[in-house]
Amino acid sequence: MREKILIANWKMNADYISITKFFKNIGAIENVKLLVAPSYLGIIPSLSLVGDKNIEVIAQNVSLPTLGNHTGSISWVELKDYGIKTTLLGHPDVKVDFKEKNYQINAKLHKLVKNNLKAVVFIEETMLDLSKENTKENLKLQIDQIFADLESIELIDKVYIVYKPNFIGDLGNRFDLKFVFDTIKIIREFLRNKFGYYVGNNLPILYGGEIVNDEVEAICTNYDLDGILIENESALSSKYITILYKHLYNGSGIAYEQYYEHKVLIDLPTEEERIKNVNKPIDFDIYDVTSDTYFEDIKIVEEDF
Secondary structure, eight states, rough: OEEEEEEEEEOOOOOHHHHHHHHHHOOOOEEEEEEEEHHHHHHHHHHHOTTSSSEEOOOOOSSSSSSSOOTTTHHHHHHHTTTOOEEEEEEEHHHSSSSOOOHHHHHHHHHHTTTTTTEEEEEEOOOHHSSSTTTTTTHHHHHHHHHTTTTTTHHHTOOOOOOOOTTTTSOOOOHHHHHHHHHHHHHHHHHHHHHHHHHHHSSEEEEEEEGGGGHHHHHHHOOOOOOOEEGGGGGGGGHHHHHHHHHHHHHHHHHHHHHHHOOOOOOOOHHHHHHHOOOOOOTSSSSTSTTTTGGGTTTOOGGEE
């Protein structure tokens, strides 16, 4: 059974006092997976304050280079060193601020999957997408480009997908329940066609756009949706998080029943897929600085010295 998931992206809104208050006031979370994404500076205090609460601290982004002279970047090695197992990938803010392209997100995803780390991958939709004749073609294009050359079975337990319609909430475009649910169905169908029913039905898909309070219950109980990603100040509100958590918790059993009432197949992996899922060597399993593997992203020749 797919579990319900709640992700809180704090962006640049969480100072030390805010983080302290959040972890002091948030209750224990069970049966719903809660992930919080502080800024890089907020990761360390968050790890120290989370205590024994079932909350995972994740990163907002990761650099493509593994190590080297890249001022201001954070590699997956550093995240793993500090116990961070998951990072956001391809957030629209990053695409705008750092001009990040889908092929770069794909390269990052390959590194994370290869090294047993997880990714929260964003699939966005804009007003420009809606103005085109085939309004969903860009969603398919993003999935094809971001997940290019990845083995389908590798994605299970490694990837969360967030559908983020950037236009909802702007310029008078309000939340439309049917529009969101229909789009989620289309995304899941794209995943089934690309990866098969087992992966397509079991990869978690979250909604990451504007939420109208009256529609929260419907979102939380929808059998195609696995959860919600919230951002900005509301993501730092322990009260708001608790409300969403209760809706997700109550909706978990309902969504499970609906899933089977609608006879949506949850296929088991094929034997071929199982064979491909054997343990693979993980870079940096032992950090040997004398190893050529450690310097895989740095090309050094003797003439440089």
